[in-house]
Amino acid sequence: ILAGGEAHAAEALPPAGPRRAKDPVPPAFTTAMPVPTVLRPLSSTGAVDCYELTIRRSTAEILPGIATDVLTYGGHFPGPVIHARSGRRVLVRQHNDLGMPVTVHLHGGNVPSASDGNPMDVFAPGTARTYVYANRQPHASLWFHDHAHHMEAEHVYRGLSGTYLLTDDLEQSLPLPKGRYDVPITLRDARFDERGQLAYTMSDRNRTTVLANGRPTPYFEVAARKYRFRLLNGSNLRLFALSLSDGSPLTQIASDGGLLERPVAVPVLTLSPGERADVVVDFSRHTVGTRLVLTNTGPGRPEQVGKVLAFDVVRTADDPSSVPEVLRTLRPAAALPKAAVTRDIELSMDEDGRPDPRGFINGRMYDPDRVDTTVAFGSSEVWNVTNSNKRAPHNFHLHLVQFRVLERGGRPAGPTETGLKDTVRVMPGETVKLHVTFDGYRGDYVYHCHMLDHSAMGMMATFRVR
Numbered sequence: 217i218l219a220g221g222e223a224h225a226a227e228a229l230p231p232a233g234p235r236r237a238k239d240p241v242p243p244a245f246t247t248a249m250p251v252p253t254v255l256r257p258l259s260s261t262g263a264v265d266c267y268e269l270t271i272r273r274s275t276a277e278i279l280p281g282i283a284t285d286v287l288t289y290g291g292h293f294p295g296p297v298i299h300a301r302s303g304r305r306v307l308v309r310q311h312n313d314l315g316m317p318v319t320v321h322l323h324g325g326n327v328p329s330a331s332d333g334n335p336m337d338v339f340a341p342g343t344a345r346t347y348v349y350a351n352r353q354p355h356a357s358l359w360f361h362d363h364a365h366h367m368e369a370e371h372v373y374r375g376l377s378g379t380y381l382l383t384d385d386l387e388q389s390l391p392l393p394k395g396r397y398d399v400p401i402t403l404r405d406a407r408f409d410e411r412g413q414l415a416y417t418m419s420d421r422n423r424t425t426v427l428a429n430g431r432p433t434p435y436f437e438v439a440a441r442k443y444r445f446r447l448l449n450g451s452n453l454r455l456f457a458l459s460l461s462d463g464s465p466l467t468q469i470a471s472d473g474g475l476l477e478r479p480v481a482v483p484v485l486t487l488s489p490g491e492r493a494d495v496v497v498d499f500s501r502h503t504v505g506t507r508l509v510l511t512n513t514g515p516g517r518p519e520q521v522g523k524v525l526a527f528d529v530v531r532t533a534d535d536p537s538s539v540p541e542v543l544r545t546l547r548p549a550a551a552l553p554k555a556a557v558t559r560d561i562e563l564s565m566d567e568d569g570r571p572d573p574r575g576f577i578n579g580r581m582y583d584p585d586r587v588d589t590t591v592a593f594g595s596s597e598v599w600n601v602t603n604s605n606k607r608a609p610h611n612f613h614l615h616l617v618q619f620r621v622l623e624r625g626g627r628p629a630g631p632t633e634t635g636l637k638d639t640v641r642v643m644p645g646e647t648v649k650l651h652v653t654f655d656g657y658r659g660d661y662v663y664h665c666h667m668l669d670h671s672a673m674g675m676m677a678t679f680r681v682r
């Protein structure tokens with residue numbers, strides 16, 4: 217058979233090694249979903265926890281047997297988890313070993329502008345920056361990610377995001393699932409080339425591999441009891457519409473800014489990029505050996521993006537946890553002064569198919585030297601945010617604050633959106649009405665579409681609190 221000699225044999229045989237396989241993405245449910253690494257503080261003194269991270273290139277085994285180049289906080293992919301407590305300060309010293317400027321934004325954090333990770337407030341390669349998070353806000357599932365203007369989309373896509381779980385006495389006093397039964401899950405999409413490397417182009421419609429905690433459509437072994445999953449949509453563009461394959465609803469207990477007032481049964485949970493939702497799933501309804509699939513009916517072809525993650529029930533376990541009927545009390549969202557300032561915000565982008573589409577807020581692209589909106593410290597305002605595009609969905613994120621969604625499309629916001637939010641989806645032609653209170657700090661911050669390819673195109677603006 218080998219008579220043709222070496223050269224011939226080399227042609228006839230498939231190239232060796234998985235790096236050259238045609239489709240490096242394995243079939244669904246063949247890799248295990250990892251739980252992201254929890255960082256330990258370098259020091260914990262008085263009321264301060266100090267962390268140190270190096271922002272650097274690394275490789276991760278996202279696809280079996282393949283080393284994929286990624287950008288990381290401290291070498292971790294998926295990104296690491298920082299645990300914080302309200303009233304306790306966290307310092308994170310970030311070393312930039314990436315070879316290009318970076319900035320780190322704590323998404324959902326009420327922080328001084330010097331630690332906010334403004335898109336222009338980058339620090340150079342070879343230098344370090346200490347971010348100070350006072351955690352003067354209630355519990356919430358936050359996250360941190362790169363925000364270097366024009367580069368944020370690609371940096372986050374390649375791995376620069378992490379989880380920041382802020383808790384407080386109220387949350388701790390509740391009998392919700394805790395410890396190993398409280399699992400952060402970051403969902404996102406990606407496109408891999410034939411060598412299994414992450415391919416990035418702006419506005420790519422072919423990011424059709426769904427990753428859960430950095431693995432393609434993995435499985436996760438669970439006990440037959442309740443779990444709390446802290447879901448984050450870490451995609452650049454993809455909207456997820458999540459449901460369970462047994463038709464039972466997800467029990468949503470929290471949104472971006474922490475617990476809802478009451479748990480809500482959601483048949484389909486919609487999450488746009490940057491949004492978070494904590495859900496409780498009770499696997500005790502199922503016998504050991506059952507597989508439950510978290511499915512996605514959001515945009516995209518179901519055979520490509522329809523399966524997200526399988527929960528395999530592999531054992532029984534005691535379950536002292538429960539989901540209280542009342543989780544917290546929030547001030548009524550509608551307690552607005554009559555004379556509150558009302559602003560109209562219009563999100564749009566080029567839809568004429570030009571190769572380099574531009575993003576706009578109120579008709580203007582982001583200009584870091586322009587302050588678009590000035591608000592009074594401590595004031596409450598009504599922001600009507602409209603997506604004036606015909607096809608492109610957008611969403612809207614404000615730094616510094618957690619807001620309330622009053623209305624969606626002229627109707628009162630649904631129960632999953634009546635908690636504290638920092639990111640809200642805005643579908644084509646739709647208007648959402650927000651109640652925003654500018655408290656905590658004075659300074660310059662940004663608001664933008666959190667479909668990061670869109671903010672990178674200019675769909676971003678600056679507001680000043682003074």
Ligand code: C2O
Pocket residue numbers: 321323361363490613615662664666
């Ligand atoms: Cu997570 Cu300015 O964004």
Ligand code: CU
Pocket residue numbers: 609610611665666667670671675
């Ligand atoms: Cu957008």
